[in-house]
Amino acid sequence: MTNRSIPYETREELFELVVGGVPVSVAASAVGVSREAGAAWWRKSGLMDLQLQSNARGGLPGSAPASHPGAPGLSREGCRGGRRALSSEDRAVIAAGLQRRLSYTDIGVLIGRDKSVISREVARNRGVDGSYWGPVAHRAAHERRRRPKEFKLVTNPGLCRRIEGWMDQGWSPRLIARMLQAEHGSNRMERVEHETIYQALYVQTRGALRADLHQRLSLKRRKRRPQDQPRRGTTRYAEAFRISQRPAEVADRAVPGHWEGDLVLGTGSASAVGTLVERTTRFTILLHLPGRHDADSVAEAMIREMSKLPQHLRRSVTWDRGVELMGYEKIQLALNAPVFFCDPYSPWQRGTNENTNRLLRFWLEKGTDLSVHTAEDLDRIAATLNRRPRPTLDLDTPADRLNALLTRAA
Numbered sequence: 001m002t003n004r005s006i007p008y009e010t011r012e013e014l015f016e017l018v019v020g021g022v023p024v025s026v027a028a029s030a031v032g033v034s035r036e037a038g039a040a041w042w043r044k045s046g047l048m049d050l051q052l053q054s055n056a057r058g059g060l061p062g063s064a065p066a067s068h069p070g071a072p073g074l075s076r077e078g079c080r081g082g083r084r085a086l087s088s089e090d091r092a093v094i095a096a097g098l099q100r101r102l103s104y105t106d107i108g109v110l111i112g113r114d115k116s117v118i119s120r121e122v123a124r125n126r127g128v129d130g131s132y133w134g135p136v137a138h139r140a141a142h143e144r145r146r147r148p149k150e151f152k153l154v155t156n157p158g159l160c161r162r163i164e165g166w167m168d169q170g171w172s173p174r175l176i177a178r179m180l181q182a183e184h185g186s187n188r189m190e191r192v193e194h195e196t197i198y199q200a201l202y203v204q205t206r207g208a209l210r211a212d213l214h215q216r217l218s219l220k221r222r223k224r225r226p227q228d229q230p231r232r233g234t235t236r237y238a239e240a241f242r243i244s245q246r247p248a249e250v251a252d253r254a255v256p257g258h259w260e261g262d263l264v265l266g267t268g269s270a271s272a273v274g275t276l277v278e279r280t281t282r283f284t285i286l287l288h289l290p291g292r293h294d295a296d297s298v299a300e301a302m303i304r305e306m307s308k309l310p311q312h313l314r315r316s317v318t319w320d321r322g323v324e325l326m327g328y329e330k331i332q333l334a335l336n337a338p339v340f341f342c343d344p345y346s347p348w349q350r351g352t353n354e355n356t357n358r359l360l361r362f363w364l365e366k367g368t369d370l371s372v373h374t375a376e377d378l379d380r381i382a383a384t385l386n387r388r389p390r391p392t393l394d395l396d397t398p399a400d401r402l403n404a405l406l407t408r409a410a
Contacts, residue, residue: 266370299327
């Protein structure tokens with residue numbers, strides 16, 4: 001009997017038996033299919049992601065049988081938080097509706113719920129092959145509600161070591177979460193969200209990573225705090241180009257060659273490193289400012305570094321309203337590119353550069369003397385950052401994206 005000839009009800013009956021505690025092999029025999037077929041269906045159901053070890057009795061290790069309609073927390077009347085949780089009957093209707101190719105709206109009408117509830121339910125509880133089975137979905141939802149939950153990083157030391165290794169290289173929790181998702185796909189036991197990593201760092205009872213690992217974060221904070229207020233400045237550029245005058249191609253990143261810049265300051269603002277980031281590729285250039293970081297020094301360094309680029313990759317620069325760029329007219333003439341300035345008190349208008357500067361704090365630490373970094377040190381730091389995969393580039397690296405532009409131009 002092929003998979004195509006096996007009735008829908010047969011698979012549903014097998015899943016009901018397995019989630020109720022019957023071993024897969026016994027359930028397969030009971031519904032009249034081979035052990036191999038039953039095991040294959042169970043693997044594709046998606047519920048196996050919630051298992052950490054096999055259970056000789058079947059079902060999920062250490063868990064109670066699946067709840068039934070009318071049980072606390074699952075009934076139509078007595079659900080938590082005033083919202084009616086989906087019952088096993090609801091999920092059976094959803095499965096049957098999907099089998100008959102009904103829309104989410106039509107299925108919602110049948111059980112008295114909005115189509116968005118159906119959409120979320122199917123997205124959360126469908127199998128790895130995209131199928132949705134009522135008994136499996138009901139048990140998966142039941143297991144996710146179980147409290148207290150064991151913290152994932154406590155039970156997976158191998159995953160902890162990988163995260164620690166990446167953070168030692170300066171990777172952010174968000175980038176690590178994105179890479180784990182790309183590598184492991186539907187295997188939830190080898191994936192974590194970035195918030196899970198932050199909780200492991202900041203919540204004492206959830207410690208599973210090294211205690212000193214918060215030092216690898218860009219802000220190196222021991223405790224979570226609200227975002228700092230934007231940096232304020234009073235410099236006025238009455239004759240300069242305003243950010244509202246930038247071409248539309250800059251805002252939508254449609255054309256490469258538009259840069260954002262700023263200074264990363266050392267202790268007491270006595271030392272600084274200039275940063276330039278290309279908006280389309282996120283490629284970063286660091287400006288060596290060994291003595292001073294006044295307007296003349298910054299202009300000289302910017303002209304020196306950006307002159308190495310072809311003309312089509314230096315179309316404009318956007319900067320904050322700091323005194324260090326009072327020599328903007330000299331820059332515009334030398335590079336044949338306009339310099340645009342953000343509105344007062346609005347550093348978020350050059351958000352690509354702000355985010356890059358946060359990453360650079362892994363090497364250019366706050367409260368340190370940045371003049372100790374040589375030009376070769378800055379080149380090495382920039383190269384390291386430019387080789388790092390970026391979620392905003394679909395995990396490509398800035399170096400790869402810039403090289404692609406240079407290759408096409410050649």
